[in-house]
Amino acid sequence: xxxxxxxxxxxxxxxxxxxxxxxxxxxGTGLVGAPECGDVMRLQIEVDxxxxxxxxxxFKTFGCGSAIASSSLATEWLKGRSVDEALKIDNMDIVEExxxxxxxxxxxxxxxxxxxxxxxxxRVKNGMEAIKFEESxxx
Amino acid sequence: MLKLPIYLDNNATxxxxxxxxxxxxxxxxxxxxxxxxxxxxxGWEAEEAVDYAREQVAKLIGADPKEIxxxxxxxxxxxxxxxxxxxxxxxxxxxIITATTEHKAVLDTCKHIxxxxxxxxxxQVNPEGLIDLKELEAAIKPTTILIAIMYANNExxxxxxxxxxxxxxxxxxxxxxxxxxxxxxxxxxxVNKDGIDLMAFSAHKMYGPKGVGALYVRRKxxxxxxxxxxxxxxxxxxxxxxxxxxxxxxxxxxxxELCMLDMEEDTKRISxxxxxxxxxLMKLEEAYVNGSRExxxxxxxxxxxxxxxxxxxxxxxxKNIALSSGSACTSASLEPSYVLKALGLGDDLAHxxxxxxxxxxxxxxxxxxxxxxxxxxVLKLREMSPLWEMYKEGIDLNSISWAAH
Numbered sequence: 001x002x003x004x005x006x007x008x009x010x011x012x013x014x015x016x017x018x019x020x021x022x023x024x025x026x027x028g029t030g031l032v033g034a035p036e037c038g039d040v041m042r043l044q045i046e047v048d049x050x051x052x053x054x055x056x057x058x059f060k061t062f063g064c065g066s067a068i069a070s071s072s073l074a075t076e077w078l079k080g081r082s083v084d085e086a087l088k089i090d091n092m093d094i095v096e097e098x099x100x101x102x103x104x105x106x107x108x109x110x111x112x113x114x115x116x117x118x119x120x121x122x123r124v125k126n127g128m129e130a131i132k133f134e135e136s137x138x139x
Numbered sequence: 140m141l142k143l144p145i146y147l148d149n150n151a152t153x154x155x156x157x158x159x160x161x162x163x164x165x166x167x168x169x170x171x172x173x174x175x176x177x178x179x180x181x182g183w184e185a186e187e188a189v190d191y192a193r194e195q196v197a198k199l200i201g202a203d204p205k206e207i208x209x210x211x212x213x214x215x216x217x218x219x220x221x222x223x224x225x226x227x228x229x230x231x232x233x234x235i236i237t238a239t240t241e242h243k244a245v246l247d248t249c250k251h252i253x254x255x256x257x258x259x260x261x262x263q264v265n266p267e268g269l270i271d272l273k274e275l276e277a278a279i280k281p282t283t284i285l286i287a288i289m290y291a292n293n294e295x296x297x298x299x300x301x302x303x304x305x306x307x308x309x310x311x312x313x314x315x316x317x318x319x320x321x322x323x324x325x326x327x328x329x330v331n332k333d334g335i336d337l338m339a340f341s342a343h344k345m346y347g348p349k350g351v352g353a354l355y356v357r358r359k360x361x362x363x364x365x366x367x368x369x370x371x372x373x374x375x376x377x378x379x380x381x382x383x384x385x386x387x388x389x390x391x392x393x394x395x396e397l398c399m400l401d402m403e404e405d406t407k408r409i410s411x412x413x414x415x416x417x418x419x420l421m422k423l424e425e426a427y428v429n430g431s432r433e434x435x436x437x438x439x440x441x442x443x444x445x446x447x448x449x450x451x452x453x454x455x456x457x458k459n460i461a462l463s464s465g466s467a468c469t470s471a472s473l474e475p476s477y478v479l480k481a482l483g484l485g486d487d488l489a490h491x492x493x494x495x496x497x498x499x500x501x502x503x504x505x506x507x508x509x510x511x512x513x514x515x516x517v518l519k520l521r522e523m524s525p526l527w528e529m530y531k532e533g534i535d536l537n538s539i540s541w542a543a544h
Contacts, residue, residue, distance in 0.1 A: 011454055034542060035490070036487055036490075038450070038475065038490040039448070040524075040526055041525070042525035062446060062451075062524040068451060
């Protein structure tokens, strides 16, 4: 299967690989997927408490090129957005941007799940209620 | 100068040896006859060429030429042997014994047998990829007619103890069929010394053309028969109808002859390269060889690089190096290789595996390039892997409750 140029570019030059201090109160961490399924994504956001803006985002991903590209793209999109705006990122936006084939849609779903998990982690740490999301359907 | 891409997927198929192509060419053009045409020189030439090839093929496995049935490849041979024995020996019984690491052509044929009323026992393998001979013997019943165990595995290269298996088969009056696809032409296989009753193999795994193979069917001690699975002109002693693929068969014969000539040299050189590749890659942390290293084909190694996913790993160099992975990261099949899982590997290690199949045309320069490219990609992806980070922090990955998706 041939990968799109954008997937190849993110794979070769991933953006925002790294680790934020998961103990920090203004950092939210989302860890989704499972090793036995062949994909694990960890996505982290750093939030400016005063403005509610995401000032930094980092990821680490175990998975195929599409999974790496989806998480790399997600971190790019997260930076500079407010937490509320970040919640609007839909997996199909990632599919479209990266030209993912149908068999790789689950990679984008995982990235969306990781964003939501990171936001909830941030919310809970800061005394807010976790948002209940609908279970992802496409896997 | 190193030419890219490098081909290291010789278990999938091998490039044709130019000497094979040379032998085949006249049989497409001037000698195009049908080997079954008895009344003119075109037919005679074709028949003569097929007879000669039959001798070349038989010689490689120590068989009599009359025991070679030409087929379209090993999948057909597997089907013909198993279904053919099942039908032919129906009055003796309906039980077949095989193993979980067999090729799909054997496993799916066995599933078909179950659907039509047969009984199949699937033996487990140990972490080396080998069956337990005691379990094999214990699985034999009065209704057992066939043991179907491959000579060597296509994913991990493990070579089964065929001699010991055939001794058990003989003692119990059961036929032994072996899928010799990966072994024939690579290691010495002798149907008499090994005690094989039926064996399927294929030309394109040994530098011959695609679309041609053979089924060896023993004629003496015991005389084995299979029921034909295709009706037609009664070619190949009535066991396989269909006009013979003369150029393919000529190429197959030549490929067998070359394997016989070159096997010792090839094995020496290729196994040295394989060992170099393996030794260098094993210098990476958390790298594991899958399957037996002792009972193994000389040109194969299968290595898992823990905490790196196979498909992602391949993407790092698959423009330049052709390899296959035990990981299947698609929504249709999240299941990794069933062979690796049968060894007892966790899904995580199975997802992290690469299969290397070296061949007659592999060079040391190619291996050096491969070692460097793979090592660099593994290190790069580990820097990107959350699992690697946790492992380095001493977190037990099994202690985390992963959300299966």
